[in-house]
Amino acid sequence: MDTYAAATFLGIVEGLTEFLPVSSTGHLILFVDFLGFKEPPGKTFEVMIQLGAILAVVILYFHKLWGTLIGLPSDPSARKFALSILIAFLPALVLGGLLHGFIKSQLFSPLVVASAFIVGGIIIIVVEEMQRRILYKEADHIPLGTSLLIGIGQTFALIPGMSRSGATIIAGLLLGLERRAAAEFSFFLAIPTMTGAFVYDLYKNREFLSFDDAGLISVGFVAAFLAALVVVRPFLAVVSRVGFAPFAYYRIVVGTFILALAYLS
Numbered sequence: 301m302d303t304y305a306a307a308t309f310l311g312i313v314e315g316l317t318e319f320l321p322v323s324s325t326g327h328l329i330l331f332v333d334f335l336g337f338k339e340p341p342g343k344t345f346e347v348m349i350q351l352g353a354i355l356a357v358v359i360l361y362f363h364k365l366w367g368t369l370i371g372l373p374s375d376p377s378a379r380k381f382a383l384s385i386l387i388a389f390l391p392a393l394v395l396g397g398l399l400h401g402f403i404k405s406q407l408f409s410p411l412v413v414a415s416a417f418i419v420g421g422i423i424i425i426v427v428e429e430m431q432r433r434i435l436y437k438e439a440d441h442i443p444l445g446t447s448l449l450i451g452i453g454q455t456f457a458l459i460p461g462m463s464r465s466g467a468t469i470i471a472g473l474l475l476g477l478e479r480r481a482a483a484e485f486s487f488f489l490a491i492p493t494m495t496g497a498f499v500y501d502l503y504k505n506r507e508f509l510s511f512d513d514a515g516l517i518s519v520g521f522v523a524a525f526l527a528a529l530v531v532v533r534p535f536l537a538v539v540s541r542v543g544f545a546p547f548a549y550y551r552i553v554v555g556t557f558i559l560a561l562a563y564l565s
Contacts, residue, residue, distance in 0.1 A: 304519055306337045311349050311520035315527025318353035318494075319487055320535055321424060321466030321547050326413040329460055330558065333410055347501040348517045352524030354494045357487050360532055365491075381440040388451035388468075388485075389492040395455045397500065407460050410558055416461030417555030424466065424548035427473050435476030439485040446475050450485065454493065461555075464493065469544065479539045487532070 313331055317324040328346045331337070358365060371378030396403075436442045442450075453471025457464035465486045472482030538546070 303338060303516065306335050307345070307516045307520045308523045309335070310337065310345075311352065311523025312527045314346075314349050314520070315353045315356065315524035315529075316531050318350060318524070318528055319357070319465050319483075319490070319532055321420070321463050321469050321544055322551055323413070323417065323420070323457075323461045323463035323466065324350065324353070326417060326461035326463070329408055329413050330410055344501060344505050344513070345517055345520060347498050349520035349524045350494050351498050352521040353528035354491055356525050356528035357490060357532065359529065361487065377440070380444075384440070384442060384444055384447040385488055385492060387444055388447040388454065388489050389496070391448070391451040392454050392458070392493055393496055396458055396497065399458060400500065400504065403458055403460070409460075411562055412459070413461035414555040414558035414562070416459050416463075417551040417558070420462050420466050421548040421551030421555065423470060424544050424551070427470050428543050428545055428548075431473050433476060434478045437478045437481055439477075439481045439488060442475075442477065442481075442485070446477075449475055450489070454489065464490065466547075473544075479543060480536055483536055483539055 310328060310331055313327050314324050317327045325346065332346075368378045368381055372382060436446070450468055450471040453474075454464060454468045456462050457467040465483075468486040468489055469482045472485055473479070477485065
């Protein structure tokens with residue numbers, strides 16, 4: 301496949317999967333390997349195009365985010381919401397910084413992704429069956445202690461294929477968040493988490509950066525932005541109506557298929 305066509309395709313994959321509990325990083329690892337995509341060194345392509353998906357959420361929730369920002373000096377609810385997201389972000393910030401090198405060198409493989417797909421899918425099914433009592437129906441009304449626990453849950457997504465959104469959604473469901481609230485909290489938490497990952501990767505791989513790669517990354521970024529812009533609202537409608545089980549079964553089928561291919565080869 302032409303390099304720019306592959307970058308466009310990978311950007312679409314990123315945008316479609318970043319906010320679904322199916323692991324965008326896992327899909328990128330699989331498709332980069334499958335397509336033989338000659339990406340820029342240091343895995344900078346995957347991290348940078350994720351910002352396109354994050355920008356889509358900023359646009360879709362601009363009114364909420366802007367209201368929170370301008371309300372910080374005077375509105376206690378705005379301050380609590382901002383603090384809630386910050387607290388949830390801290391565990392991934394600390395653990396991700398400590399384990400960054402090990403994760404990139406040892407866990408970015410199709411077999412790890414496939415195994416995490418299956419395990420994560422099974423966990424989603426079990427958790428959905430377990431949830432009986434809803435305590436919080438709004439993403440910005442949860443206690444700070446609950447935010448911290450969701451943030452700890454997010455650290456499991458450091459395993460490629462486990463899914464950042466999946467890990468936060470599962471934690472949210474276990475802690476009593478309504479499905480839509482769990483998904484939206486995951487969206488909001490993605491903004492500092494993925495921005496932080498971008499800045500950290502940019503710093504760690506600064507010697508690999510080149511203007512020669514700017515066009516390739518820009519194409520992937522725009523494709524991810526447009527794809528995420530399209531998928532977020534329908535995803536919320538689906539989970540509100542039928543839950544997360546369809547995504548769990550998808551994970552299990554894809555993970556099993558990849559393991560079968562690896563075994564047969």
